[in-house]
Amino acid sequence: MLDVSARALWRIGCSSFNMFFLSSLKIAFRAIRVHRMRSALTMLGIIIGVGTVIIIINAGSGAKSQIAKQIAGIGSNLLMVFPGSTSSGGVRMGAGTKPTLTISDAEAMKEACPSVKFVAPTWGGNAHLVFGNENWSTVVTGTIPDMFQIRNWPLAFGSLFNQRDINTAAKVCILGQTVVENLFGDIDPIGQVIRINKIPFTIIGVLDKKGSSPRGRDQDDRIYVPFSTAQKRLFSTHIPGLVRTIMVQAKSLELMFEAEKEINALLMQRHHIQSGQEKDFTVRNLTEIMNIAQKTANIMSVLLLTIAMISLVVGGIGIMNIMLVSVTERTREIGIRMAVGGRSKDILMQFLIEAIILSLFGGLLGMVLGITACKVIAAVIKWPIPISWEALLLAFVFTGAIGVFFGFYPANKASKLNPIDALRYE
Amino acid sequence: MADLIETRNLVKVYNSGDVKVVALDEISLTIDAGGLVAVMGPSGSGKSTFMNILGCLDKPTTGKYFLEGIDMGNLDRDQLAHIRNRKIGFVFQTFNLLARTSALENVELPLIYSGVPAGKRREMAMDALHSVGLSGREDHYPNQLSGGEQQRVAIARALVNSSAIILADEPTGNLDSKSSHEIISIFQRLNIEKGITVIIVTHEPDVAAFTRRNIIFRDGKVAEDKIAQKNTSA
Numbered sequence A: 001m002l003d004v005s006a007r008a009l010w011r012i013g014c015s016s017f018n019m020f021f022l023s024s025l026k027i028a029f030r031a032i033r034v035h036r037m038r039s040a041l042t043m044l045g046i047i048i049g050v051g052t053v054i055i056i057i058n059a060g061s062g063a064k065s066q067i068a069k070q071i072a073g074i075g076s077n078l079l080m081v082f083p084g085s086t087s088s089g090g091v092r093m094g095a096g097t098k099p100t101l102t103i104s105d106a107e108a109m110k111e112a113c114p115s116v117k118f119v120a121p122t123w124g125g126n127a128h129l130v131f132g133n134e135n136w137s138t139v140v141t142g143t144i145p146d147m148f149q150i151r152n153w154p155l156a157f158g159s160l161f162n163q164r165d166i167n168t169a170a171k172v173c174i175l176g177q178t179v180v181e182n183l184f185g186d187i188d189p190i191g192q193v194i195r196i197n198k199i200p201f202t203i204i205g206v207l208d209k210k211g212s213s214p215r216g217r218d219q220d221d222r223i224y225v226p227f228s229t230a231q232k233r234l235f236s237t238h239i240p241g242l243v244r245t246i247m248v249q250a251k252s253l254e255l256m257f258e259a260e261k262e263i264n265a266l267l268m269q270r271h272h273i274q275s276g277q278e279k280d281f282t283v284r285n286l287t288e289i290m291n292i293a294q295k296t297a298n299i300m301s302v303l304l305l306t307i308a309m310i311s312l313v314v315g316g317i318g319i320m321n322i323m324l325v326s327v328t329e330r331t332r333e334i335g336i337r338m339a340v341g342g343r344s345k346d347i348l349m350q351f352l353i354e355a356i357i358l359s360l361f362g363g364l365l366g367m368v369l370g371i372t373a374c375k376v377i378a379a380v381i382k383w384p385i386p387i388s389w390e391a392l393l394l395a396f397v398f399t400g401a402i403g404v405f406f407g408f409y410p411a412n413k414a415s416k417l418n419p420i421d422a423l424r425y426e
Numbered sequence B: 001m002a003d004l005i006e007t008r009n010l011v012k013v014y015n016s017g018d019v020k021v022v023a024l025d026e027i028s029l030t031i032d033a034g035g036l037v038a039v040m041g042p043s044g045s046g047k048s049t050f051m052n053i054l055g056c057l058d059k060p061t062t063g064k065y066f067l068e069g070i071d072m073g074n075l076d077r078d079q080l081a082h083i084r085n086r087k088i089g090f091v092f093q094t095f096n097l098l099a100r101t102s103a104l105e106n107v108e109l110p111l112i113y114s115g116v117p118a119g120k121r122r123e124m125a126m127d128a129l130h131s132v133g134l135s136g137r138e139d140h141y142p143n144q145l146s147g148g149e150q151q152r153v154a155i156a157r158a159l160v161n162s163s164a165i166i167l168a169d170e171p172t173g174n175l176d177s178k179s180s181h182e183i184i185s186i187f188q189r190l191n192i193e194k195g196i197t198v199i200i201v202t203h204e205p206d207v208a209a210f211t212r213r214n215i216i217f218r219d220g221k222v223a224e225d226k227i228a229q230k231n232t233s234a
């Protein structure tokens, strides 16, 4: 008797699956090898799509963490007040050009604005430094210790200025790391005396390394002196108490706009400016600017990801197209396989596996491309771009899914062929 | 015991456009297990159509086909695939080997679908190739083999799974007379030594002379069904 019960078929199906899978793999690789050029072109869409996804996810998260680091670096909840107006358009003098802000404005802010936590005025300029035989030119900024709170910038060694240093315009300074590297090398700078524009200063502290600013300036190439010292000894002013900028930290992120309003109101009152009149100062919300930069980066990566997804879908359609061609070309082969006992699901599996391999192979090449591109980009822009394994896994699973999704229709078509029609196909 | 093959009022009608072609017209016959049968008749008389139905590659329009007493009309696609895999070996005029696939892999093909492990598969395929006189040619591709050799690979593929029946539709149609002779003697040997039921479609009277039974088709009907008294050896 023939044993064709469902049970027997099921048993045969299970036991043959593994072997069948292996031979399907073999057939698929052979088919891809025979049509090398065609397969490569078919995979191109997937390669580009996956490559782009890898670049965007990795470079995007690299950029985001870089921006986040810079936001933390400039200090949180930060407002900056400049003299001069930028509120009106046209050919006007830019911010910081009119000497209108003074130290008393800064002191008033600290007292009268409830949303403000720290206020630090700055005054400074370029100066020439000498230590022993070493020379260096850099920016010298006069400020008060609150500055380092605002900038979230701790000392590496030594101490900050104290009230007495400020009161007496003491000749003490705090160095950034770049200055230390260029003037001191291995020597411990604390307690040493350097000449700033020929005036001897004692080094009392060294700041932590900060890295480059969002605009790419080296923030460690800098010296801080007490505000009063900068005004009286280094860069004297015709108006006493003039400041270049006032750095302000709001009490919290939520209070930033409140603080901005309070500062505006206070300074307008102090400078006798009516509402509607042009202001002689500018308040800039740095945190907001950085947040906008972050949002822009996010929007860009969503946009690029969408394009990459479209490329992946187009790649999938390419695979579907080539698989349909392949099914048509190999109709007789399908007929032969059916004639010797290939079941529908065997044929289906064979073509599905072929589509999945095409897709996964394209995906792997895309990953190689993406990772290489990330390394190149990282080397060029000098940002670290860590490769996320989750992104790679995601891309792999996704390309596999594309293979299944777009391979199913052609494979199903092949599996539904009538054996005799397939055999007779010319 | 039932006959190996039994057809009852087998009808196959092709509708190509407006024209209706009756390829098989009420074919009712039985074939015993162990038979060696030649199917003859002019071109277009329905021989291939008949063979394809016997091979479960095609279905009749009406009528019934019983294989070992089971009505093939009641089986689904997968069950028919299983029958083709286990019970029937088909040999075609055009060989129908897979291109760019070695002789050995071609012969292994039915075993892949019946789930035979790779080692065993190879062994069985080598045996089958040996029994058709192709030992040492297992790594050759079809385009490196002569027509006669290709047909022998196809025969090895048909018998590798110990099929009870070999159906050969004009197996020597594309071969010279020497190769034809070899192929026919292989069929004859398989029939005698292994007891495989062999049904061969042929135009050549001398091939028909080897067989014990000649069924002659004409216009989709069985015109003659001769059972030879004596068996001429090849």
Ligand SMILES: Nc1ncnc2c1ncn2[C@@H]1O[C@H](COP(=O)(O)OP(=O)(O)O)[C@@H](O)[C@H]1O
Binding pocket: B014, B015, B016, B021, B022, B023, B041, B042, B043, B044, B045, B046, B047, B048, B049, B050
């Ligand atoms: N797929 C088909 N579509 C339409 N007509 C067909 C088809 N196959 C066979 N026929 C017709 O059926 C008849 C029998 O064909 P066939 O069985 O191939 O004959 P034979 O093998 O004896 O030469 C012929 O008239 C042929 O034209």
Ligand SMILES: [Mg+2]
Binding pocket: B047, B048, B049, B169
């Ligand atoms: Mg024919």
